[in-house]
Structure formats: C-alpha cells, structure tokens
Amino acid sequence: MTDWMKSLPTAAQEYLEGRRLDEVECIISDLPGIARGKAVPAKKFARQEFFHLPDSIFYQTITGGWGEAAGDEGFIEKDMVLRPDMATTTAAPWTGDWTLQVIHDAYFTDGTPIPYSPRNVLKRVVELYRAKGWEPVVAPEMEFYLVARNIDPAKAIEPMMGRSGRPAAARQAYSMTAVDEFGPVIDDIYDFAEAQGFEIDGITQEGGAGQLEINLLHGDPVKLADEVFYFKRLIREAALRHNCYATFMAKPIGAEPGSAMHIHHSILDTKTGKNIFSDENGGETDAFFHFIAGLQNHLPSAIAVMAPYVNSYRRYVRDHAAPINLEWARDNRTTGIRIPISSTSARRVENRLAGMDCNPYLGIAVSLACGYLGLLEKEQPDAQFKGDAYDGEEAIPRELGAALELFDEAKKLHDVLGPEFARVYSIVKQTEYEEFLGVISPWEREHLLLNV
Structure with a gap:
C-alpha cells in the first residue's frame, strides 16, 4: 500500500488490503444528483492534486438538454477545478477490478467555491x-x-x-x-x-x-x-x-x-x-x-x-x-x-x-x-x-x-x-x-x- 493510501478511511484501506488498486473514480454530484467525473488509473490519481471538468455539467437537465444559465460570458464551457475530499474515499465493490471512488469539490480557477455545486450549497x-x-x-x-x-x-x-x-x-x-x-x-x-x-x-x-x-x-x-x-x-x-x-x-x-x-x-x-x-x-x-x-x-x-x-x-x-x-x-x-x-x-x-x-x-x-x-x-x-x-x-x-x-x-x-x-x-x-x-x-x- 502506497503512502497516500495509508491516510484513507479505514474501510477503504481494508478493502485494498493485499490487493493492487487499479482505478480511482473522481466524481461530483450534478444538480439532479447524477455522479459526473472521470475514471483515472491509480498511479495517475496519486500524482494529481485536481482535475478539470466544464462548468456546463451544472447546466444540464435530467434529459441531457441544457439550461441557458451560463451568465454574461455565454455558454463557453469553461473549466472548473475539482479537488478531492479524501475523507470521502470509498470502495466501488461492484466493479470488475479494484476501484475506489472519491467525491470532489468544485472551484473556480481563482479558488472560490462554485456556488451552484450541490455539495457547496449544503456546505x-x-x-x-x-x-x-x-x-x-x-x-x-x-x-x-x-x-x-x-x-x-x-x-x-x-x-x-x-x-x-x-x-x-x-x-x-x-x-x-x-x-x-x-x-x-x-x-x-x-x-x-x-x-x-x-x-x-x-x-x-x-x-x-x-x-x-x-x-x-x-x-x-x-x-x-x-x-x-x-x-x-x-x-x-x-x-x-x-x-x-x-x-x-x-x-x-x-x-x-x-x-x-x-x-x-x-x-x-x-x-x-x-x-x-x-x-x-x-x-x-x-x-x-x-x-x-x-x-x-x-x-x-x-x-x-x-x-x-x-x-x-x-x-x-x-x-x-x-x-x-x-x-x-x-x-x-x-x-x-x-x-x-x-x-x-x-x-x-x-x-x-x-x-x-x-x-x-x-x-x-x-x-x-x-x-x-x-x-x-x-x-x-x-x-x-x-x-x-x-x-x-x-x-x-x-x-x-x-x-x-x-x-x-x-x-x-x-x-x-x-x-x-x-x-x-x-x-x-x-x-x-x-x-x-x-x-x-x-x-x-x-x-x-x-x-x-
């Protein structure tokens, strides 16, 4: 088990005991509550402090359409900075390989929280x-x-x-x-x-x-x-x-x-x-x-x-x-x-x-x-x-x-x-x-x- 894994929640550590982690799912909730994000190899996740997704995921309807909510800049799909909350790390035990999930928080590039990210609203x-x-x-x-x-x-x-x-x-x-x-x-x-x-x-x-x-x-x-x-x-x-x-x-x-x-x-x-x-x-x-x-x-x-x-x-x-x-x-x-x-x-x-x-x-x-x-x-x-x-x-x-x-x-x-x-x-x-x-x-x- 690599050093960064030793600080994970106990259940995640026990899930990986004696096993090699294959993949990490980096996820965030959109407005409907659907998990959006990326799946990355474990080695890449260990090296990254954040990743990007377009802010348009928060303008998407449940049918896959889009609300015209982008504001004055228009629908340019600018990148958000998504940072992991490692305390949320947990297993994805239904997958075919050894996979973890981590919930991320959304920020603008200047570091301020995205105000319409649901987890940020609750916080x-x-x-x-x-x-x-x-x-x-x-x-x-x-x-x-x-x-x-x-x-x-x-x-x-x-x-x-x-x-x-x-x-x-x-x-x-x-x-x-x-x-x-x-x-x-x-x-x-x-x-x-x-x-x-x-x-x-x-x-x-x-x-x-x-x-x-x-x-x-x-x-x-x-x-x-x-x-x-x-x-x-x-x-x-x-x-x-x-x-x-x-x-x-x-x-x-x-x-x-x-x-x-x-x-x-x-x-x-x-x-x-x-x-x-x-x-x-x-x-x-x-x-x-x-x-x-x-x-x-x-x-x-x-x-x-x-x-x-x-x-x-x-x-x-x-x-x-x-x-x-x-x-x-x-x-x-x-x-x-x-x-x-x-x-x-x-x-x-x-x-x-x-x-x-x-x-x-x-x-x-x-x-x-x-x-x-x-x-x-x-x-x-x-x-x-x-x-x-x-x-x-x-x-x-x-x-x-x-x-x-x-x-x-x-x-x-x-x-x-x-x-x-x-x-x-x-x-x-x-x-x-x-x-x-x-x-x-x-x-x-x-x-x-x-x-x-």
Whole structure:
C-alpha cells in the first residue's frame, strides 16, 4: 500500500488490503444528483492534486438538454477545478477490478467555491449554522422500489419478481416475509455498504409493491448527504446483479405509495454539545418551535428543490402515505412535519415533504435553510394538529410550474442557499419543465384524439 493510501478511511484501506488498486473514480454530484467525473488509473490519481471538468455539467437537465444559465460570458464551457475530499474515499465493490471512488469539490480557477455545486450549497448552509454557534444534525430515510426490468418507456413499471416466483406484493408494510422476497438483493446491499464503510440502521418493507426503506444513523449533514449520494449508486448496482432495477422516482407506480426521503433534524449547541430543542428540564424550547415555524413558513418555496420533477407531485396524494399540507404534530405520520417519539437529548423534527428523487445535498440544504430562517425570525408555528391531517386543506404546490414560481419569489431562501445557485437552479428546472410540456402523453392520445 502506497503512502497516500495509508491516510484513507479505514474501510477503504481494508478493502485494498493485499490487493493492487487499479482505478480511482473522481466524481461530483450534478444538480439532479447524477455522479459526473472521470475514471483515472491509480498511479495517475496519486500524482494529481485536481482535475478539470466544464462548468456546463451544472447546466444540464435530467434529459441531457441544457439550461441557458451560463451568465454574461455565454455558454463557453469553461473549466472548473475539482479537488478531492479524501475523507470521502470509498470502495466501488461492484466493479470488475479494484476501484475506489472519491467525491470532489468544485472551484473556480481563482479558488472560490462554485456556488451552484450541490455539495457547496449544503456546505454553505451548514457554515451559516456554525457561525451562530449551532451544529446541525440530520438523519435521512431512503425509500425506493425494486422493479422489473423496463426498457420500454411506454410500458408501465411493474414490481420485481420475488424469490417465490410471484411479483412483489403491495400492502405488506413491515413484513419480514416481504423483505425475504428480495433477500439476494438486500444481501448485496449490505455487502456493498460494509465494503464502503457505511452503517445501515435498518431495512424495512414499506407499503408499496417492492418498496423498501433504508434508515441511516444521524450525523453531519454533508457526510450523510455523501452517503445517500453513494447509496443510490450501490443500490442500483445491487439490483442489476439480480435482473431488476432500483428506482428512486417519487412515484414510479400509479396505484402504489410514493418514495420519500424523510429528513430528521436536531441542532446542538457548539459550546455545550446539548440539543437546543430541549431545555435543562427536558422541555421543548423556543428554538424548537421557531424551527417548526421556519419549516411551515418557507417549505412551500422550497418544494421545487425537494420535489424537483413533474413526477414528484404525483406523490402528494391524500390518504396515500405522503403529506398534502404543512401541519405539525407529535407522533403523527399524516402531517408534513412530524415530531417522533424520542428522549429529550434526541428531540428532533422530521420533514416528510422531500421526495427520494431529490438531490440529497440540495434536499437537506433547503430543509435546513427553512429551519435556519425560522430560528432567525423567531416566530411561533400554527397550533399542533390533532387527528388525521389528510382531512385538512392542501397547502403545498401540486405541480412543478407553481412550485418554481414560489421558489423564484423566495429571496430570503435564496440568500441562505446562495443567489447564484437559485438563479442557475431555476433556469435548469424551468428548461426541464418546458421539455416535459412538449411531450404528448399516452393519456392525451387515448382520451383526446377522437373525443374532443
């Protein structure tokens, strides 16, 4: 093992023990959360301090198109400087040779961070907390589906075939038998996660056919976003080994529940290490209520980041395991903002609005940004909701166009996330939305062709 490898995270060193490293994947998240970058021979990586990619990767839509977001210089695709964060080094255990992955951070050539790089956006928000003497802590939950292979976009997505030879059954939430149906895939997920040094807090069957949830331990927001970014790839790779797909679409199957990325938040006082949501007697503090108020006041403007695609809004369906409003309550899964049962030291606020299709860096960043504004504004939330929140009025945008309009008007949110990020993000998402509006759907052809 060469000298530079001796400072790598323990899991990466153990993965390479007695083996020769062949390749290093130098990666960075674009706006959708796709890993972009280069694969380089290990010897070359050892010699390089950085590499270049064009800034246009942050202007690219999910379809491969481009948003006109390059600014006054025009679309010249100037180079960014990408520097490795060696603490993120981890195995790529599904590859045919011995390969490591390293997440990189993006900078302009003058050394300043690229403001619309998703990891930089999250770092910016975390630093705003730290400047106030607060340490944000998050715990994301990842919901996803294992589905049958589908290479025809016109064909409806179907559940995968389980080991019993029958399609995965719906409405079997928390069933261990249902989890066993996907045993070989789950075994590979565990094996890949162990090789990468990730600790899974648990895997459960959710309510949809072939829908699973993975919980991660709470911790630093950037580190947890890195893990979700890595997990999406490893889960997809595990599924492909067993002739199925893993999808993180918010609503892949119309009759089944959607997939969320619930985000749990708590905040520690930097000096004392204590949770600022609990007082000395274990009671709820003003900061606790201010954080909730921030979510209620600013989440409508943040939905365009947490629900970034037209499909995302199909998840927000009354009585279908997804919130339709911004009510808050203790131990109530029908509300958009839930306070789980916990000890006073672990008191936390759960945001249930974010979809699993969001970029994990941006989803966590914008959720923290809403809470941060609440802590600064020091307002009180609405009264705690009692009963089934699905009986309440809808209070969130129901389609991407309306969500983008709210986001564009949210100058306070832009100041926290970064105005330049807000500008680029809005242009790229509007471009995607217009691309979608140019597509005629099967529903339109079936019902309108001969009837209107």
